[in-house]
Every structure is written in C-alpha cells, then in structure tokens.
Amino acid sequence: MKRTPPREPLPPFEHVVEQHGVAVLRLCRALVGSHDADDVWQETFLAALRAYAVMEPPANFEAWLVRIARNKAVDHLRAAGRRPVPVAILEYDDGELPGAQGSGAEEDVWDEVARLPEKQRKVIAYRYLGGLSYAQIAEVLGGSAAAARRASADGMANLRKSELTAGRTTA
Amino acid sequence: MTSIVEDALRVTMLKARLAMTAADSGDLDIAYRVIDSPVGPLLLAATESGLVRIAFACEGHDAVLEALGRRISPRILNAPERLDPAAEQLDAYFAGRRRSFDLPVDFSLSTEFRRRVQEQLPHIAYGRTATYKELAGLVGNPAAVRAVGTACATNPLPVVVPCHRVLRTDGGLGGYLGGLEAKTALLTLEGALDEEGRRA
DSSP states (O other): OOOSOOSSOOOOHHHHHHHHHHHHHHHHHHHHOHHHHHHHHHHHHHHHHHHHTTSOOOSOHHHHHHHHHHHHHHHHHHHTTOOSOGGGGOOBOOSOSTTOOSTTHHHHHHHHHHTSOHHHHHHHIIIIISOOOHHHHHHHHSSOHHHHHHHHHHHHHHHHHHHHHTTOOOO | OBOHHHHHHHHHHHHHHHHHHHHHTTOOSEEEEEEOOTTSOEEEEEOSSSEEEEEEGGGOHHHHHHHHHHHTOSOEEEOGGGGHHHHHHHHHHHTTSOSSOOOOBOOTTSOHHHHHHHHHGGGSOTTOOEEHHHHHHHTTOTTOHHHHHHHHHTOSSTTTSOGGGEEOTTSOOOOOTTOHHHHHHHHHHTTSBOTTSOBO
C-alpha cells in the first residue's frame, strides 16, 4: 500500500464518484450506448482510482474523468470490433434540449441526436450529458472551443429542423 | 427514459461494484462505513491491515475522511463489506453481548509512544477503570502522565481500544474525544459507573 501522502491533498475518492458519477454515466451512454455503459463506467473509475494515489490533483476533475472515459469507450468499441455509433439507444433527458420537454418527445429527440453527424453528436453529448464547457469539449475532442460551440449550434439547428419536418414545434 | 433519480441510484449500485472490485485488486486503500450506535453515528474506516479509525459524529466524519486522505491515502470509498466484522462486534458490544473485540487493527496513525500506550488499553478489563497515572506505570514511564493523557485523547480507535476506561487519579472522568456524555454512557453500559455516575 502506498503510504506516502500526495504532494497536494486530493479529496477522498468517494467524493469524486459522488460528484461526477452521474455525469460520467450519461457520457458513457452517449459514447457506447446504455447496454455497455455500466462496464465502461467501471473501467473509467477503476482506472481513475488506480491513478489517484500518486497523481497531482487535476485542474478540472470532470475533464480528467471525461478523458479517461473517452479512452475506455474507444478501447471498448475497438475490442467489440465496432465503430462508435450506438447512440440510438440513448434515453436520457435533462430538460435542456429544446423540444425535449414534455413526455413522449424524449426518445424521439435522442433518436434524432443519434442521426447527427459524428462531431455534432459528440459535442451535444458532452455538452448536455457530460455538462462540459466548450473549452473542456475542445480539450477532449481537439480543435477550438469556438469550433465546439459551432458544432453544437449546428447540431441544435439540425435537431430543430428535423422536429419541424416531423411536424412538431419547439415551443 | 432515465431520470436523474434513476441515474443516481444506478451510480450507487455501480459504486458498490467498484468498491468490491477495487478491494479485490488491492486498489482500495481505505474502506469505510457509518453505523448507528447508542453514542451516535460512528464512522468505521479500515485499511487492508485492519481497523484504522473510529470517529464520533462530533469530530465531523467528512473532516476525518479528508484527514485520512492526507495521512494515509485518498483512495477511499464507502465500502461496507470490509467493515462487516467490526460493525457486528460493535453491535454486540452495545447490546451487552460482547466484552472484548477480536479485530485486526492498524495503528499507523499513532506515533510510537502513543501506540505503546494505546496497545496497553485493551488490558484494562471490561467494567474496570484505570487512572492515567497507573497507565503511565504500565508503559514503564510513571512520570509521563501527561503524555499518556495525550495518547488516550488521540486514540484513533475509541470504543474498540477502550480509552474510555481511563480516569483521572482523583476519580474525575477526564476528557473524551466523543464528549463526556459518550464516556459516561460507555462506562455505564459496562457497569463501571452506577446510575448516579459514580465509580461502581
């Protein structure tokens, strides 16, 4: 067991799971689908716990976890021999997406999110499921914060458009 | 559709699974749980070597966990399983069905002298008391009454390591980390104090 105290105090790992567990779970669902999300969540937090005794405290815990989750999701999809597409089963609504309010509409919205181009889909998943800022998304996906913001806006515009085509309003 | 409540419940379940995996793989340095007791909620924390800390609610359980993070390791999870034997023995003790504890303990929070004092404490029998002065004699340093007092006051494992059985030479209760009410309650449970709180 490691008995050397870290150079800077890290909060007990329990607090990290309490604070970020739900956001990471939603992110895992967005990245690998709800069927495999539990496993990727486990791998993410186990890897984080392993690193935890010896590391410097990250500037941003959530961005740190998102990076681990993303790597674990990629490993997972590679191992399963698939391309990362399976957002279709996403079933989450946090009420922030336009048109997502009101019962019944949520699953339709996530079906439509799943049909978005990859970059837009990921940015929207990170932003609305992971709760990340555009700067953090840029850190994870590469590119600039402005580009992430644009991809998110484009994705939102596409969602609104498909809702209109489907004869629903965003009111 | 998953609501925030369902997600939170799912995370609780996932966290329990994580704690078990991490304990098996040796990645969990400190497991803890909180139990109810007649002296209030008690935090129990254990390393792989044994019980390392018991804390009263008045110490602030969050503050105690943070201190453990600094002094031992921040790889800490609420993982009740490792504490099952301690919880069971404490329940039996508070129910009057157990008079001594048979648990692995980890004194790594104590300095050498304090540890020597703390290791003597279980030799004071259930229902009996000793004075700080007598205890100083037991560790072979009769003049170190004050240091012995400090060793009792910094006992990381109250109740299990019975520092509550040590009183002042004049019969006064002395101090207690969990408050004098808790010390009185434990001594009364053991029959060392009568109903009026006098030494029996």
